[in-house]
Amino acid sequence: MDAELFPRERTRVAPGAVHVPDWLDEAAQRDLLTACREWARPPAGLRTVRTPGGGTMTARQVCLGWHWYPYAYSCTAADGDGSPVKPFPAWLGELARRAVAAAYGTPPDPGPAYDIALVNFYDGDARMGMHRDAEERSDAPVVSLSLGDRCVFRFGNAGTRGRPYTDVELRSGDLFVFGGDSRLAYHGVPKVLAGTAPEGLGLTGRLNVTLRVSGFAHGHDTERIMGDSPS
Template sequence: MSALIPRPRLEVAPGAVHVPGWLDLDEQRRLVTACRAWATGPVPMRHTRLPQGGVMSVLTVCVGWHWQPYRYTRTAGDVNGARVAEFPGWLAEMGRRALVDAYRDPAAGDGYAPDTALVNFYDADARMGMHQDKDERSAAPVVSLTVGDSCVFRFGNTENRNRPWTDLELASGDLFVFGGPSRFAYHGVTRILPGTGDPATGLTAGRLNITMRVTGLTDAAGQ
């Protein structure tokens, strides 16, 4: 759904960039189709159970590497023991293109080889508390894509979950990249804005968030 007022590219913090409307409609449809396939297995989408006993409100499925609190493995021992789906080359290429466009640097994607993606589905009531993406052994940037309903995304500082932070709306097709000094900033989703997505993407309700990362792991380290 096109915005009536164009939304400008915004550098929220050093290394953290929001690019509105980065994905065109065909790319959003492709991601929805891919995510639906991944959600059915070999490791199905599920609510992740935390070590303290809580259950995350988002539904999650992974490709490339399986994330479970707080480590990566090739097989999903906390779900069904199956090996996760392979990370597709076309998604890695999308990640490299995202860095080039976000940082406005033709060389920004050189050597960027994301090997895992966490796919989170948010219904109208789902949230994500403030956290750092720090289970990777690499400081390469995180590439985050939104399809479906908009959300209020909170991007904070690298020291703690408290202020200062910036709240911004991520809409369908938006790109958010954080790397460099902002790579380990706390961030979260405070709420979903139901009914704001475009059904033409193939997603009639809820928000899909695909985050690409570089784990820095080898198979031997992830067993």
């Protein structure tokens, strides 16, 4: 924000976990939002995720590249309309590589290739419990991009859902990358700050675009790896 007394700066939250404020400019945010709205359309569109215990996640989700459902990946929207998962675009993989380079201060790495996007939509009442991104077979860093409303992002440790953890306010355009020692750290969204999206963006609520490397052999119908839940 222009009126802030102290501009937000790039912050190392934990080993391998970095917050880069305002990484996406206004035009890039609008472009990503336009893409998210297209991805959300059926088939294999935005859905409510149901857990094995019969509950539902309050954040709705659409997937690209591989379809995540509790607690596995599939080539089809296995817990939705059964349609083939939408393809993962090459430009999104390039964005992920540039994001990792920006977070870690290194040149963009051409590999491994990012091939999963989980797009979560939060309205004002939605939240996400503490969980790990543990279903992938790659230890490549996870890239998280925020659009719309601000949220409290709770980033913890790899051993427990409880303390120690750090609460970070993520705003529209912010980047958060976690890999290395923090790749399997528990994290969640305990609160969305409704009505805080940039006025010019045209979004009510929050979108989180999480980019990952699967490490899967393409051509398999389903990869089943037990874990927790998505970002």
